[in-house]
Amino acid sequence: MSDTPLIQINNLDKSYTNNNKTVQVLNNINFDIKKGETIAILGQSGCGKSTLLNIIGGFITANYGNVYFDGEEVIRPGRKSVMLFQNYGLLPWRSVMKNVELGLEGINLTSKQRRERALRYLNMVGLEDKTDLFPRQLSGGMQQRVAIARALAIEPKLLLMDEPFGALDTFNRYNLQDELLKIQEKAETTIVLVTHDIDEAIYLSDRVMVMSKEPGEIQRAVKIEIGKPRDRSGDDFQYYRKLILNEFHLSGTKPPIEYNI
Ligand SMILES: Nc1ncnc2c1ncn2[C@@H]1O[C@H](COP(=O)(O)OP(=O)(O)OP(=O)(O)O)[C@@H](O)[C@H]1O
Ligand SMILES: [Mg+2]
Structure with a gap:
């Protein structure tokens, strides 16, 4: 430090x-x-x-x-800086994967790199098998984990x-x-x-x-x-x-x- x-x-x-x-x-x-x-x-x-x-x-x-x-x-x-909001802030019309990729869209990455990075963080929060679901199909805790993955993926x-x-x-x-x-x-x-x-x-x-x-x-x-x-x-x-x-x-x-x- x-x-x-x-x-x-x-x-x-x-x-x-x-x-x-x-x-x-x-x-x-x-x-x-x-x-x-x-x-x-x-x-x-x-x-x-x-x-x-x-x-x-x-x-x-x-x-x-x-x-x-x-x-x-x-x-x-x-x-x-990245803010992880109290109400998760997920976009209901985007899948889990697309929600995590959202924060990476302004960064200079190929679509393959973006997907890999999103998957790495989804794996970390234990949602690698839920990538194609939408927020409404997840429990509250799962939605929160997607939001955590999205914030962390931006590094x-x-x-x-x-x-x-x-x-x-x-x-x-x-x-x-x-x-x-x-x-x-x-x-x-x-x-x-x-x-x-x-x-x-x-x-x-x-x-x-x-x-x-x-x-x-x-x-x-x-x-x-x-x-x-x-x-x-x-x-x-x-x-x-x-x-x-x-x-x-x-x-x-x-x-x-x-x-x-
Ligand atoms: N946009 C707003 N307009 C008016 N009052 C607000 C607004 N945002 C917060 N407040 C008021 O400010 C106070 C502090 O709110 P804040 O959301 O910062 O609390 P908090 O410590 O995060 O609470 P919690 O732990 O419940 O999330 C509360 O009394 C709330 O009603
Ligand atoms: Mg609060």
């Missing part, structure tokens, strides 16, 4: 107006993300995680503050993931988390992962941004200092679980050692 920040997030504020009522969703969000780092944004439903991720990706603009990617201000979605510099494993069963979730770790290590991809799942945040990320609600703020940044791959049942893993549960007031006891920010 390099020390130079790939992403700089400066003083972000965001509010929405619904029925003449303005609600501040994000308040003064500030942090940097290093190249090759995996950041988890963890918080309760409605605290502003998707809003923050969408601002980082250039899909929505903040009311105040800015985001820099590789030193350039983000004002619209760019080619170097982006920055991968923005909004609850990517939410609809998957435990086995698929654990498998895909491990695949993501391998891809991240091999390609040095920088990842911002939005999740509700404390274990997932600890398993995958280098730093967990714990968000508070109304307004959404970074309540605490927790650096996870355990080598990867991590043992979900290990003592150090439990230590971080407890520390983060404490942040959400979900644990009765204080963690045994000091916070590591």
